[in-house]
Amino acid sequence: MxxxxxxxxxxxxxxxxxxxxxxxxxxxxxxxxxxxxxxxxxxxxxxxxxxxxxxxxxxxxxxxxxxxxxxxxxxxxxxxxxxxxxxxxxxxxxxxxxxxxxxxxxxxxxxxxxxxxxxxxxxxxxxxxxxxEPKFQWRGMHLDCSRHFWSVHFVKKYIDYLAMYKMNTFHWHLTDDQGWRIEIKKYPKLTEIGSKRKGTMAGHYNEQRWDDIPYGGFYTQEQIKDVVAYAKARHITIVPEIEMPGHAVAALSAYPELACTFGPFEVEKTWGVFDDVFCPKENTFKFLEDVLTEVMALFPSEYIHIGGDECPKTRWKTCAHCQGLIKEKGLKDEHELQSYFIQRIEKFVNSKGRRIIGWDEILEGGLAPNAAVMSWRGIDGGIAAAKQKHYVVMTPESNLYFDRYQGDPKNEPLGFGGFVPIEKVYNFNPIPEALSVEESKYILGAQANLWTEYIATEKHAEYMVFPRLAALAEVDWGTAQPGNFGQFQKRLVNHMKLLDKKGVNYSRSMFGLSAKVSPFGRNQIMLEFTSADKNPEIRYTTDGSEPTSESPLFPGKIVIPDSEIFKAARFEYGKKISETTTQEFKFGKSTARSVSLKNQPSPKYSGDGAFTLTNGIFGDKNRFGRDWLGFSGTDLEAVIDLSEKQKVESVTASFLQSAGSWIYFPAEVEIFVSKDNLDFKSVGKISASDIEKAGGTITIKFKKQKTQYVKVIAKNTTKIADGKPGAGNAAWLFADEILVN
CATH class of the missing domain: 3.30.379.10 (Chitobiase/beta-hexosaminidase domain 2-like)
Incomplete structure (x- = not known):
């Protein structure tokens, strides 16, 4: 008893x-x-x-x-x-x-x-x-103040949010192409010129719209001292970031003699990656050492972040000084020149008793001896660095980029793209399985990043951070249990009362509906919705009207047999508490059929796997979230099995272009058919120029014929051409629905 x-x-x-x-x-x-x-x-x-x-x-x-x-x-x-x-x-x-x-x-x-x-x-x-006690010693959050500038008041509020969750590192991104945000007394033109731009991109990059409203702002050294002291009292270390050698246009607009071409330059009002970078000349290193000297006098942090990411080599390849330096130093190529650049900066920072940390591109060409790595392009950079006995902060964009959508993109404020729901944050383990116990000791912890290209207001910033910050905090503290997300969710619902009291504009996306589709039978789709809590009240319509409290209850799962527009929302006690989720299905002979891929998509943009191409859903081209497959530097080669021989005469396929994100339309698309999945014959092809004219959604028509297998090959741009964002790098190819009729 x-x-x-x-x-x-x-x-x-x-x-x-x-x-x-x-x-x-x-x-x-x-x-x-x-x-x-x-x-x-x-x-x-x-x-x-x-x-x-x-x-x-x-x-x-x-x-x-x-x-x-x-x-x-x-x-x-x-x-x-x-x-x-x-x-x-x-x-x-x-x-x-x-x-x-x-x-x-x-x-x-x-x-x-x-x-x-x-x-x-x-x-x-x-x-x-x-x-x-915490598991990890680096429990961090980042804020981009270059694309959009944040007041000292908001920065302090941001620090308070981190402190509430026992986080101890604030990564302050202070310089970039779109604005220099820190006063450097020895170089006043950095803020007189480099902190101001003539306008700002309006809407998504794909829309190519700008306003002509002057934009600017910077922090004085006195303001920075105040913020550093404020953070220190809350046991938060501020790690400043001064970008180099790329993302330097704002600095070059003030001091064009630091570039390879001497300009003239203007602070960028467009998002993306730009060819003009710091030239590794002696006066450049003198400038950067002077800047870093003033920065280190303001920030007592052990680490100084020097960026190192997304540095195009276009200017270096045609610069006589750079090519001469490569020969003089016995360097292999421009990648080793970047390594030389970073190592030289590291020696200076080390001489002041500090250490550098940079994005994982600093691995390219050879890692600086004492550098730490912030792994953002996935976890592979972090694994490589840890195996070389370098300290690592894990911050993969697939799980910890808070500028990505956290709910149905159609119902979310404009974001960068991609899909990072709170569950994906909570389920992240900073220590990769590929590391041994000894190697895992080099993982300092994890950090999430808030890039602010599309975030211009404090309310929007809070919306993107909360409640994902709570999930990150539990990951960093070491008590997140991926199989126990439901229990965390219950605590979070209770915890949201505190956020309400503090007036935080947090996202309620987890209470919204997340659609999940899967094949059902030979040519049908199974649709289900998930939301916070068990058995939520979900009501739906299929006639295009808005769901109301009188609409039919969603039965948990439902079979979609043909093209239709499906709308659903969550209710409580007769009151609608979520945005309406609209899901349009377009059916063809390929819908819900089996797909095999020669090359697998990047884990960062894997959607629902190969089924993404035949799930009946065409993704939004401005709010691209989870409905796309992303291939980095590889072709899309998909074979669709129609299950039986059928007469077909056209293939429709959808591709995305967002040059600022290094996403480009295919160089060409070709269609093949086969009756036995062995012998394929070409039935149609479309060129890059025609894909561009069609806006990425193409239809290739051909003579009607019987076939069972349809192969689609979309050729990726192997390397991005000079003069385009990301020049010299592998292009991304984003593909969505393939409709065979």
């Missing part, structure tokens, strides 16, 4: 601990039974004296620090805890007790207490004991 009672008590405590709105979830939480009255002051007051708290840990004595009403919280120093670790005890008839070895651990304990006392207007707290 006693065992049954104890077992029931443990279950109830476990359920209670899951319902506590704590994010990240603590490593260990033990409910002791009973409750106590909550502390008698506002939760925000927990952080009213951060300077005093930090000073307490800087002194050797005394050993107890009282916070709030006399004796309500006692903070004790203890050598028994690792850096950033803490314990929190809430006991009946006793002050709340916090123990830590350093101020950061105590600060995190207060954040835990803050979440407990503020999410639900709690008047009581459960008696409990928490023992907690």
């Amino acid at each position: 006693f065992k049954k009672i104890l077992f029931a008590l443990l279950i109830s405590q476990s359920l209670f601990s899951q319902e506590l709105p704590l994010i990240p979830q603590p490593q260990s939480l033990r409910l002791l039974g009973g409750e106590v009255k909550t502390i008698a002051f506002a939760p925000e007051d927990l952080f009213s004296d951060l300077d005093g708290l930090n000073a307490f840990f800087d002194k050797k004595s005394p050993s107890v620090y009282s916070l709030g009403n006399p004796g309500s919280i006692e903070i004790r120093k203890s050598a028994n805890f690792k850096k950033e670790a803490y314990s929190l005890k809430i006991l009946a008839d006793k002050p709340i007790q916090i123990e830590a070895s350093d101020a950061s651990g105590a600060f995190y304990a207060l954040q835990t207490l803050f979440q407990m006392t503020s999410a639900q207007n709690a008047t009581t707290l459960p008696c409990l004991e928490i023992v907690d």
